[in-house]
Amino acid sequence: MSCGLPAPGSAEDFVVRAVTTEDVPVWYHVYNNATYPTTATTFAQGWGDTRFAPINQADGTPVHTYYVASSREAVYMESVLHDVSLSPPGVFETASLRCYHLVKLQLEASLDFVSFHTLDLPRLKLSRAQLIDSLTDCYPQTRAWAQAAHLQRPTSQAVGYGSRRNDTGRCLMLFKQRLLEPPFTILDEQCLANPPLRKEVLELVRSLGIREI
Numbered sequence: 366m367s368c369g370l371p372a373p374g375s376a377e378d379f380v381v382r383a384v385t386t387e388d389v390p391v392w393y394h395v396y397n398n399a400t401y402p403t404t405a406t407t408f409a410q411g412w413g414d415t416r417f418a419p420i421n422q423a424d425g426t427p428v429h430t431y432y433v434a435s436s437r438e439a440v441y442m443e444s445v446l447h448d449v450s451l452s453p454p455g456v457f458e459t460a461s462l463r464c465y466h467l468v469k470l471q472l473e474a475s476l477d478f479v480s481f482h483t484l485d486l487p488r489l490k491l492s493r494a495q496l497i498d499s500l501t502d503c504y505p506q507t508r509a510w511a512q513a514a515h516l517q518r519p520t521s522q523a524v525g526y527g528s529r530r531n532d533t534g535r536c537l538m539l540f541k542q543r544l545l546e547p548p549f550t551i552l553d554e555q556c557l558a559n560p561p562l563r564k565e566v567l568e569l570v571r572s573l574g575i576r577e578i
Contacts, residue, residue: 386475394431399464438533465557477522481510496526
């Protein structure tokens with residue numbers, strides 16, 4: 366499949382921006398313990414198949430990554446409903462909610478990230494359609510840009526972008542090895558199968574015309 370996405374060069378014009386707790390007071394993360402015995406603080410250590418991970422450090426060892434979004438709706442769309450078709454509306458298995466947990470957290474006061482937001486993509490001669498909105502078959506090509514960003518901007522602590530599934534939400538993929546210890550403060554954690562979050566997720570599902578089973 367041709368994704369129309371060029372390979373990154375060795376000296377790309379990546380923009381590093383900062384996000385503070387004043388910009389986004391809290392972030393959200395969803396983990397699923399159906400496959401791995403994950404917890405609220407588990408970083409992916411070279412496993413998975415996502416748009417920007419897995420990637421490696423300069424020595425070839427995995428970058429430990431962790432996904433967060435700026436709103437609950439964005440994190441539901443990117444995690445719980447990531448593989449559910451919106452056009453035409455697909456099907457959602459309600460019982461799967463028992464495996465999903467929502468984490469509310471706060472990052473350090475200021476965090477530096479390589480920006481893959483729309484305003485900074487022209488400097489890379491890229492479009493959002495190429496890097497953010499492309500299909501899953503293009504993940505090897507999009508991951509190459511996250512890899513280059515990590516290696517070419519050694520002070521960056523994450524990559525940041527707008528959610529593909531909900532463009533009102535900001536997203537970060539954190540690099541654990543470049544964060545303080547602990548990397549964030551957990552404020553709350555709840556299973557999505559329990560009220561009131563179960564109701565909140567199912568209301569979103571119904572608003573999208575997705576069928577529940």
